[in-house]
Amino acid sequence: MRIFRLTIITVGILLFWQAVVWISQAPAYILPTPHAVAIALIEKRSLLAQHGLVTLSEIIAGLILGTLCGAISALTMAHYRPLRHWLLPVLVISQAVPVFALAPVLVLWLGYGMASKIAMATLIIYFPVTATFLDGLRRTEPGWIDLAKTMSASPWSILINVRIPAALPSAASGLRVAAAVAPIGAIVGEWVGSSSGLGYLMLHANARMQIDVMFAALSILALIGVSLYFFMDGLLRRLLPWQPDDHHDLR
Amino acid sequence: MLNSQADIQLHNITVSINARNLFHNLNMTIAAGSWTALLGPSGVGKSMLLRVILGLVGQTAPLIIQCTGQVSHAGMSPLNTNLISFMAQRDLLFPWLNVCDNVTLGSRLRHGRFKGKKQRAVAKQQAYGLLDAVGMADHGDQMPASLSGGMAQRVALARTLAEDRPIVLMDEPFSALDAITRIKMQELSARLLKGRTVLMVTHDPLEALRLGHKVIVLNGAPAHPRAPLTPHGLPPRAVDDPIILEMQGTLLRQLAEASP
Numbered sequence: 247m248r249i250f251r252l253t254i255i256t257v258g259i260l261l262f263w264q265a266v267v268w269i270s271q272a273p274a275y276i277l278p279t280p281h282a283v284a285i286a287l288i289e290k291r292s293l294l295a296q297h298g299l300v301t302l303s304e305i306i307a308g309l310i311l312g313t314l315c316g317a318i319s320a321l322t323m324a325h326y327r328p329l330r331h332w333l334l335p336v337l338v339i340s341q342a343v344p345v346f347a348l349a350p351v352l353v354l355w356l357g358y359g360m361a362s363k364i365a366m367a368t369l370i371i372y373f374p375v376t377a378t379f380l381d382g383l384r385r386t387e388p389g390w391i392d393l394a395k396t397m398s399a400s401p402w403s404i405l406i407n408v409r410i411p412a413a414l415p416s417a418a419s420g421l422r423v424a425a426a427v428a429p430i431g432a433i434v435g436e437w438v439g440s441s442s443g444l445g446y447l448m449l450h451a452n453a454r455m456q457i458d459v460m461f462a463a464l465s466i467l468a469l470i471g472v473s474l475y476f477f478m479d480g481l482l483r484r485l486l487p488w489q490p491d492d493h494h495d496l497r
Numbered sequence: 498m499l500n501s502q503a504d505i506q507l508h509n510i511t512v513s514i515n516a517r518n519l520f521h522n523l524n525m526t527i528a529a530g531s532w533t534a535l536l537g538p539s540g541v542g543k544s545m546l547l548r549v550i551l552g553l554v555g556q557t558a559p560l561i562i563q564c565t566g567q568v569s570h571a572g573m574s575p576l577n578t579n580l581i582s583f584m585a586q587r588d589l590l591f592p593w594l595n596v597c598d599n600v601t602l603g604s605r606l607r608h609g610r611f612k613g614k615k616q617r618a619v620a621k622q623q624a625y626g627l628l629d630a631v632g633m634a635d636h637g638d639q640m641p642a643s644l645s646g647g648m649a650q651r652v653a654l655a656r657t658l659a660e661d662r663p664i665v666l667m668d669e670p671f672s673a674l675d676a677i678t679r680i681k682m683q684e685l686s687a688r689l690l691k692g693r694t695v696l697m698v699t700h701d702p703l704e705a706l707r708l709g710h711k712v713i714v715l716n717g718a719p720a721h722p723r724a725p726l727t728p729h730g731l732p733p734r735a736v737d738d739p740i741i742l743e744m745q746g747t748l749l750r751q752l753a754e755a756s757p
Contacts, residue, residue: 389589392553396583397660399606407606411593488592488640 278458283465286458293447298466301444304360304432305474308367309424315368316375316420320413323376324383325405337376345370346434353439363435363443370431371424378420382413415489418482425478429471503529503570505664505694510549510566512542519545521719523566529663532687532695532732533725534709536702536752541720543698547666550696551583570664582660586669588649590641590656597637600624600655627655630689647678651685658689665690667697671704680736683708687733702748706741708732714751723751 260280266272267279274282287294319337323330349366356362386409394404436445444463451459483489505527512519519542527533537543548554554564570580582603590599598605601620628634631651641649650670657665670686671679687708699705705712712726726744728734734741 387589389585389587390591392551393583393585393589393602394606395553396551396581397603397606398579403606403609408591411591414593486593488642 275455275457278461282458283461286456286462287465290459290462294444294462294466297442297444297447297463298470300360300442301363301429301432301436301467302470304363304435304443305367305428305470307360307364308431309371309428309474311364312368312371312424312428313375313421316372317379317417319372319376320379320383320417321405321410323380324409330380337373341373345431349434349438352435358439358441362438363432363440366435367428367431371428374423374427375417375420378423379413379417382416383409385416386412414486418486418489421478421482422475425474426471429467429474433467503663503694505529505550505696506567506569507546507550508567508569510546510564510568512545512549512554512562512564512566514562516561518719520721523719523721525713525722527694527696528711529694530692531710532690532697532708534705534712535696535698535715536700536705536712536748537715537720538752539700541715541718543715544668546715547583547668547696547698550666551581580662581664581666582657582662584653584657584665584667584670586672588641588646588653590644590649590652592641594641595637596628596633596639596641596644596652597621597624599641599652600627600659602656603660624655624659627658628652630658631655631685647674647682650674650682654682654686654689662693664694664696667695669699670697672700679704684733702745702752703736703741706744706748707734707736712748714748716751716754 263280267277270277278286319333323333345366348369349362352362352365352369356365390408390412391404394408399407432443433445436443437449440446444467447463448460451457451463507523507525507527510520510523510525523546535543535546545554549564549566550568552568554562590596591602594602601624604620625634625637628637631654633648633651633655636644636648636652641652644652650673653670671682674682683704697705697708706726706728710727710732712728714723714726715721716723726748728744729740730738
């Protein structure tokens with residue numbers, strides 16, 4: 247059912263695209279037809295795969311790093327309450343600086359390679375992961391904690407066995423957001439300065455008026471984004487089968 | 498167990514919330530090995546009294562709660578000696594653990610996951626023994642989300658029994674259940690908790706009279722206990738026992754006087 251619906255949606259988008267091309271009579275260097283993009287996808291498949299792989303690695307590395315950093319920060323802040331009052335404002339101030347504005351600085355510091363893009367993706371997901379996980383850790387059902395205390399559980403045991411599991415559904419929403427925004431970090435990083443990746447390929451093709459290649463890169467990027475979201479969603483559902491679940495709209 | 502040494506003694510308990518006295522030098526004795534039911538109007542501090550005995554006072558920011566006085570049981574503070582288990586109005590089952598693992602929650606929290614197959618098998622067997630006693634042996638593998646309120650509260654009772662502690666504190670344990678389920682749960686609890694020191698907070702005079710060896714009404718501000726009622730016969734008493742119904746009237750009158 248889910249695959250059927252996705253197919254319909256994809257076909258619908260392609261038809262709409264084709265219709266726009268027909269009606270607007272836009273020249274191929276402004277808006278190529280889906281057919282031209284499909285040909286570019288096939289002809290330039292090894293080039294696209296090579297650059298796609300670079301971008302995908304940056305996104306996944308960013309997701310892993312950002313999730314780890316976010317989880318550690320949230321746990322630290324939840325466990326040492328005085329620290330929270332100091333770190334939370336710092337966290338909010340850091341978000342007041344747009345991550346995009348940091349991209350040139352990161353490229354300057356970390357170079358044209360993958361490191362600066364991974365740093366971008368990490369930074370962009372760090373806040374949603376930390377904020378949602380911390381929120382979950384702070385809102386543990388007080389009755390559960392009281393019950394654990396009457397069972398002579400140590401604070402460490404309460405953290406591991408009660409607060410962390412109870413915070414996971416909240417952290418899961420952060421991870422879903424992270425999966426959706428991590429590609430943005432990687433692409434912006436690539437635009438600012440790089441020698442490989444889909445973002446680089448798009449700029450490169452744009453400068454040479456290879457609009458069909460640009461759209462092919464864009465469609466691969468969309469594919470990566472959608473797959474990542476569904477992968478994350480499926481993983482979280484499997485890990486948290488007990489989570490009350492109302493959003494069946496994507497199934 | 499039945500000597501007065503094992504009674505729970507409350508000495509000069511004073512609790513204030515935001516500088517308003519909830520209790521002032523409250524003294525009370527909860528008799529060992531019997532069931533004491535605690536009644537009183539809402540907000541009089543019944544649940545707070547349980548929290549004092551459990552040692553859980555003073556963590557509910559933003560209220561400023563001060564608590565002085567002493568709770569003792571055989572000369573010791575009961576919480577530090579692992580003597581108390583607690584059953585709340587809500588089942589408080591962990592949704593990420595199945596029914597069986599919820600029953601063995603206590604040892605899981607104290608010792609981590611069970612190491613070794615043998616230990617796990619023993620724990621499981623004990624859990625199923627208790628689930629059988631509360632009539633839930635067929636549901637050990639289910640997740641709490643699939644249980645009805647009555648079933649979940651039975652599992653909570655099994656979890657309380659798994660702790661096997663001499664003192665059991667209950668905060669309106671059956672108030673969220675429908676009438677028939679409630680009556681069944683009362684009988685089950687009376688049978689399974691026999692011989693333990695039970696202190697149960699309730700809003701229901703009939704429940705107090707059915708289950709309590711002693712029924713105490715808490716009223717006033719700061720709150721103090723009135724002289725306890727001791728219904729005849731042994732709990733659980735029949736719902737339609739005429740003496741119980743008559744005493745219910747007396748109790749309701751006491752409660753009505755107590756509320757402003």
